[in-house]
Amino acid sequence: MAQETQTERPPVLPRHTARYSLSWIGWDVVKRLVPFAIVALIWAYALANGADTLKLTWRLTGLDFALIVGTGIPTFVACTLFRRRYWPIHSLASPRAHLVEDGYFLFFNAPAEELFFRGMLQSWAMSVGVWHPVAGFMGVSLIFGFYHRLAGFPLSFLLLATAGGVLFGLLFLVSSTILTPIIVHFIADLALFNLGPALLARVGRLPRRALHTRSV
16 A cells, blocks of 8 residues: 655744734833944944944945845845744744834844944944954954844854844945945844745745744
C-alpha cells in the first residue's frame, strides 16, 4: 500500500492588536526615545554647531534619493531573510497594529536613535583627538549594535544591528541630511518587526520555529 504524503501547511500565527502595540510603544517613547532626542539636541546646540552638526534639514538631494533606494531595498531584503532564518516569529500585527507600529518606527524610533547615535555620538567620537576617526566610527557602531542587548535581543540580532550601525553611519557621513539614515533605518525596522514577517506569512515562507507560537 502506498504511503500517503501530506503537504506541510504554513503555521497560522496569532495577530496582536493595536492596544497591545500601544502598551509597549508608549513607555518606550517616554523612557528611551524622548531622552535620546533631547540629549542629542542639547549637546548639538550647547557644545557643537547645532543643526549643522546633526544635519537637520528636510532637503533631500539626488544623491540622498539614490542612497535611500540603493541601500534601502537590499536592507529590506536582508532583514526579512534574517528574520526568516534566525529569529522566530510569534505573532503578526493586525491592520490597526500595523499602522501604529509603522508610525512608531517612522516618527519616533528611527529619528531618535539616529539623532543620538549618528548625529551626536558618531559626530563626537570622530571629532575628538583621543582616537582615530575610523576607530570612533566603529566604536559607535558596536555600541549601537550591542546596546540592543538591554532589550533582550538575541546575539544574532546584535551582530545584524552592528552591521546596521555601520551602514547608517556611512549614510550619515556621505548624505546631506540625517533623513537619509533615518529612512533606511525605518525600512530595516519594517522588515524586521512588521512588514517583513507579514510578507513571509503571505507567501508561506515562515520559519519552522514560528510553529512554536505564543499568544499576545
